[in-house]
Amino acid sequence: MASTVTMTVNGKSVTGAVEARTLLVHFLRETLGLTGTHVGCDTSQCGACVVHVDGKSVKSCTILAVQCAGADVMTIEGLAKDGTLHPMQEAFRDNHGLQCGFCTPGMVMSAVDLAKHNPAPSEQEVREWLEGNLCRCTGYHNIVKSVIAGAKAMQG
Amino acid sequence: MYNFEYHKPTSVADAAALLAKADDAKLMAGGMTLLPTLKQRLAQPSDVIDLGGIAGLAGIRKEGNALVVGAMTTHAAVAHSAEVKATIPALAHLAGMIGDPQVRHRGTIGGSIANNDPAADYPGALVALGATVTTNKRTIAADQFFTGLFETALDAGEIVQSVSFPVPEKAAYTKFRNPASRYAIVGSFVAKGPSGVRVAITGAGPTVFRWKEAEAALAGSFTPAAVEKLTAPSSGLNSDIHASAEYRAHLVGVMTKRAVAAAG
Numbered sequence: 001m002a003s004t005v006t007m008t009v010n011g012k013s014v015t016g017a018v019e020a021r022t023l024l025v026h027f028l029r030e031t032l033g034l035t036g037t038h039v040g041c042d043t044s045q046c047g048a049c050v051v052h053v054d055g056k057s058v059k060s061c062t063i064l065a066v067q068c069a070g071a072d073v074m075t076i077e078g079l080a081k082d083g084t085l086h087p088m089q090e091a092f093r094d095n096h097g098l099q100c101g102f103c104t105p106g107m108v109m110s111a112v113d114l115a116k117h118n119p120a121p122s123e124q125e126v127r128e129w130l131e132g133n134l135c136r137c138t139g140y141h142n143i144v145k146s147v148i149a150g151a152k153a154m155q156g
Numbered sequence: 157m158y159n160f161e162y163h164k165p166t167s168v169a170d171a172a173a174l175l176a177k178a179d180d181a182k183l184m185a186g187g188m189t190l191l192p193t194l195k196q197r198l199a200q201p202s203d204v205i206d207l208g209g210i211a212g213l214a215g216i217r218k219e220g221n222a223l224v225v226g227a228m229t230t231h232a233a234v235a236h237s238a239e240v241k242a243t244i245p246a247l248a249h250l251a252g253m254i255g256d257p258q259v260r261h262r263g264t265i266g267g268s269i270a271n272n273d274p275a276a277d278y279p280g281a282l283v284a285l286g287a288t289v290t291t292n293k294r295t296i297a298a299d300q301f302f303t304g305l306f307e308t309a310l311d312a313g314e315i316v317q318s319v320s321f322p323v324p325e326k327a328a329y330t331k332f333r334n335p336a337s338r339y340a341i342v343g344s345f346v347a348k349g350p351s352g353v354r355v356a357i358t359g360a361g362p363t364v365f366r367w368k369e370a371e372a373a374l375a376g377s378f379t380p381a382a383v384e385k386l387t388a389p390s391s392g393l394n395s396d397i398h399a400s401a402e403y404r405a406h407l408v409g410v411m412t413k414r415a416v417a418a419a420g
Contacts (some may be wrong), residue, residue, distance in 0.1 A: 003162075020162035020204065021194070044192055055259040056232075062191045063262065066162050066207060067287075110257070131338070132256025153208065 007068045009034070010078030016051055018065045025049045027065035028075060036076040040134070050106035051075045057113035059132070076105035079112070088112050089149035097146030099137035105149050107133050108150075115151035116153035123148065157199045163380040164209040169313055171205050175313050183315065185228060188259050213266070213317060216240060221323050221350070225249070225291055227266025227316040235260060244285070246327040246345070250277050253331065255338050267317040269301070272308050272363060274394065275339035279356070280329060281321070286351035288320045305362040306334050306386070325347030326378075328418035330411045331359070334398055341399050344411035346370075346419055348378055360393050360404045367418030370412050373398035380417045383409065 005060045006015040009032060016031040028034065034084070040048030044062040051060045079086035083092070090110050098104045107130070108152055114121055114129045126147045127140070133139040135143060161178070165171040170387055175181050181203035184190050188246070193199050204268050207213060213228035216237050224242050235252035254260055254268075254277055268278040269289065281287070282298035289296045291314045324347040331343035342360030342366075347354050355370040373382040386389060390405035399407070 019159055021159045021190075023157075023159040042195070044188070047256070050258055057258050059258045059259050063187065064162070064191070064206075066164075067187070069206060110311075112192065113257070130258055134257045 003066070004030065005065050005069050007065075007070060008072045011156055012076060014111040015155065016065075020064065020066055022065045023061055024051070024053075024063045024065050024068055024073070025060035027068075028060060028073075034075050035078050038105055040102065040103055040106075045129075045132075045134065046101050046103070047110060048108040050107060050109040050133065052113060055116075057110050074109075075095065076109060086112070087153035089116065091150030091153055092143075095142050095146040095149055097138070097143045098135075103133060103135045103137075107147075108112070111147040112154070114147065114152045119155050120152055121151055157194045158197060158203050158394050160194075161203040162206065162293045164201060164206045166209050167319060168213070171207060171210065171315055171335035172292055172313055174203065174205050175315070177178050179398060180203075181205055183207060185270070185333040186262040188255070188263040189267065189271050189273065194289060200331060201315075203234035207266075207315070214264075218243065219320065219370055223323060224318050225265055225281070225321070226318050228264050229266075231255070231260035231263050231268075232257070234265065243323050246322055246324075246347070247281055247285075247321065247330050250281055250329040250345070252278065253329075253333070253338070261298065265319060269319070270316050271309060272302055273339070274362055274364075275337075275341070275359045276335070277329070277331065277358060279338055279341055280340075280343050280345035281356075282319060283364050283366060284345035284347040284354045285324055285327065285349060286322045286347075286354065287322070289316060289354050290318045290320065291316055291404060297388070299366075302363045307363070318319070321344075322350045325412065328415045330415040330418060332407050332411055342404050342407035344408065344415045346374070346415040348374075348419070351403040353378065355415075357388075357408050357412075360388075362392075367408065367412065374416065378416065378419075380413045381415050383416060387413075 038048040040046035049060040165220040179202040181202040215226045231251040240248040327347035329345045331340040344359040353374045355367040388408035393401035395401040
């Protein structure tokens with residue numbers, strides 16, 4: 001049965017029709033057209049779908065859109081401001097923290113969450129934090145470098 | 157995922173009323189097990205009752221010599237809580253080893269214990285620490301709560317509200333993780349506290365169990381050496397592609413020895 005849901009996405013209030021079973025990731029991609037959030041495994045393993053809900057990183061393939069009614073959601077599209085990349089995005093570019101780029105939106109969103117409460121993470125802390133984000137290209141080395149550099153840059 | 161009616165009650169009483177009225181309702185806490193189950197069409201509930209709108213079900217507080225954790229408290233909240241780290245650091249450590257950061261932001265203690273996955277971490281903590289589960293109907297001792305594979309003592313209309321952990325003198329949790337899922341292939345929670353020395357094993361059998369032989373040995377001497385020579389029986393333990401029953405039995409000993417060492 002369809003109902004409508006209203007939430008804040010990237011600072012703007014949005015309303016859309018959803019079914020009870022509609023996942024947040026599908027609401028973002030199909031209803032709002034925000035296709036930066038990817039569906040990788042669709043089984044809450046890979047982290048390509050990571051977004052922030054009320055300031056915390058979550059896997060948007062494992063939360064219902066209706067659960068997010070009234071919530072503040074941030075996707076990868078919400079990071080850059082006025083055409084300037086977010087420091088974490090810039091760090092991924094500078095350090096070549098990607099190859100195919102499919103996992104990158106989730107990696108960046110996860111990394112931004114880490115940096116918010118751990119401004120200077122060690123390599124070990126970054127690797128542990130990225131447990132829920134899989135990359136099948138890079139071997140993670142440059143991703144870890146990017147996250148460390150991005151966290152530093154976020155402190156200004 | 158099959159469709160369902162979604163409800164987000166604001167009180168436990170309303171949630172219980174919805175549960176009683178619906179044909180085949182499921183309660184949803186963090187949804188970290190329920191949603192993947194629904195996505196695979198392994199369940200088709202008529203109604204999903206989201207407990208996320210009930211104020212007061214999440215939170216951590218000290219009550220006398222016990223730490224009380226609300227059912228909707230997330231693993232991340234337990235892992236980062238200054239109160240938990242100060243009183244039962246082993247519990248914070250356990251919560252910080254569940255899944256990955258994103259799962260820990262959603263998954264809850266109430267959901268974990270009500271689901272009673274054989275490889276879940278929390279059942280070990282509840283049994284080893286001699287915890288008490290408070291529901292909307294009664295209190296249940298941890299020893300009576302976990303009854304079998306994905307089975308608990310909870311009645312159909314019963315909702316977990318909080319878990320009370322007596323603060324132990326010392327405790328530690330060690331697990332051998334499945335490298336992909338992070339679930340426990342074997343986890344051992346050892347505690348020395350108000351209810352004596354307890355060793356609770358998760359992941360190894362159909363549900364959490366106490367390793368009484370190790371408890372007796374540790375009651376005499378709470379040292380890794382006391383359990384060094386013990387061998388857990390492999391009969392009745394899980395055997396799957398990840399580990400045979402014999403290997404799990406071996407890990408029970410190794411994890412317990414390491415947990416005792418970590419507890420100090």
